[in-house]
Amino acid sequence: MTQNTGRMAARMDHVAMSPTMKGTIEAQRLRREGADVVDLGAGEPDFPTPAHICAAGQAAIDAQRTKYTANMGTLELREAVAARYRTDYGVEYAPEDIVITAGGKQALFHAAMGLFGPGDDVVTHAPGWPTIVEQIKVVGARPVVARTQAEKGFALTADLLLSSLTPGTRGMVINSPGNPTGALMSEGDARVVAAEAAKRDLWVVVDLCYERLIYDEVPHNLPAIFGEALRDRLILAGSASKAYAMTGWRLGWVMGPRVFAKGASALQSHTTSNASSISQYAALEALTGPQQCVTDMLLEYQRRRDQALAWLAEEPRIRCSVPQGAFYVFPDVSEFLSPDGLRTSADFCDALLAEEHVVTTPGEAFDAPGFLRLSYATSLERLREGLTRMIRFARKHAPK
Ligand SMILES: Cc1ncc(COP(=O)(O)O)c(C=O)c1O
Known part of the structure; x- marks a missing residue:
């Protein structure tokens, strides 16, 4: 009889848990403490099912x-x-x-x-x-x-x-x-x-x-x-x-x-x-059934995408290409990283959540350090608030 040592099958050595969960858990904790958290981390539509x-x-x-x-x-x-x-x-x-x-x-x-x-x-x-x-x-x-x-x-x-x-x-x-x-x-x-x-x-x-x-x-x-x-x-x-x-x-x-x-x-x-x-x-x-709901949501996402890009452009050191689909922008924040400040985009993301209560997802989660994923599956008002806080945070931490 083989002894059960608690070791998992070899295939499990290769599976990593989604790195996006950490931010979600921390955001929940902050909310419980009464913080006004802006969530730009969502990977799902904010609209109700039609x-x-x-x-x-x-x-x-x-x-x-x-x-x-x-x-x-x-x-x-x-x-x-x-x-x-x-x-x-x-x-x-x-x-x-x-x-x-x-x-x-x-x-x-x-x-x-x-x-x-x-x-x-x-x-x-x-x-x-x-x-x-x-x-x-x-x-x-x-x-x-x-x-x-x-x-x-x-x-x-x-x-x-x-x-x-x-x-x-x-x-x-x-x-x-x-x-x-x-x-x-x-x-x-x-x-x-x-x-x-x-x-x-x-x-x-x-x-x-x-x-x-x-x-x-x-x-x-x-x-x-x-x-x-x-x-x-x-x-x-x-x-x-x-x-x-x-x-x-x-x-x-x-x-x-x-x-x-x-x-x-x-x-x-x-x-x-x-x-x-x-x-x-x-x-x-x-x-x-009727497909108008898809068109309506698409138009609203497009408005938000265009606004998000315009708002991010207020800080030229945040570089961002224009997404043609989905509901994310993926700006490069590497200008704000330095060996004696925020070292990585994951650090940027953690500190942004701790200091300004904005949830984002670090590029590391997508095999792309130096970037952040911001979801615009949220209202224009929350998007404006989240990006204002993010720009303020970035400027504060920019290497001298
Ligand atoms: C690129 C991509 N493919 C597939 C999926 C699968 O989504 P679902 O399993 O909800 O259909 C997702 C969900 O986030 C996704 O981002």
């Missing part, structure tokens, strides 16, 4: 739609996802190619589990959302990170991605619009990457979690462009979380070749079974 979507969830409860559904999700919802992608991108997916998941996170986890393993290199990009790298590590593969540049608006270019390919590369995970930068992959770059990935027989996973939050009419038909080059190697991950302010409902989807969808469904049948039945009925209404 009323017609909530009503659909309530109706599902009243109608006792409270039992297991098919592992892959209800047929109606998979048809609705297929219809959405047909309308938005002109691509054809059958309901059998789609698995409804407990959020985009589970969708991406199915992709990592289904496609990658020990000995595989998987190319992704930084600054980036930490879950992508952690999932690659959990399944025993090796993340290879392409670094986008602030001076170039964090553009995820074909050159950058393709120069990160190694002989062991089995696939890539692309997040566009990106968290935390709000950068989009251009259609031209996508075409070049798609052609090369097809030639090398690589998997391409596209995380489209923020796909409905794109400003300024930028063309972004990644599903069609990648689909034309490598449809049988393309995985699309999507989510109701951000577009419909439904983060707590935990509802996403993953689509790809049928063999992948079958595998993901089998995996899901032994883990979470199916996404919540109630959330599936709410998401059905989200996808098939």
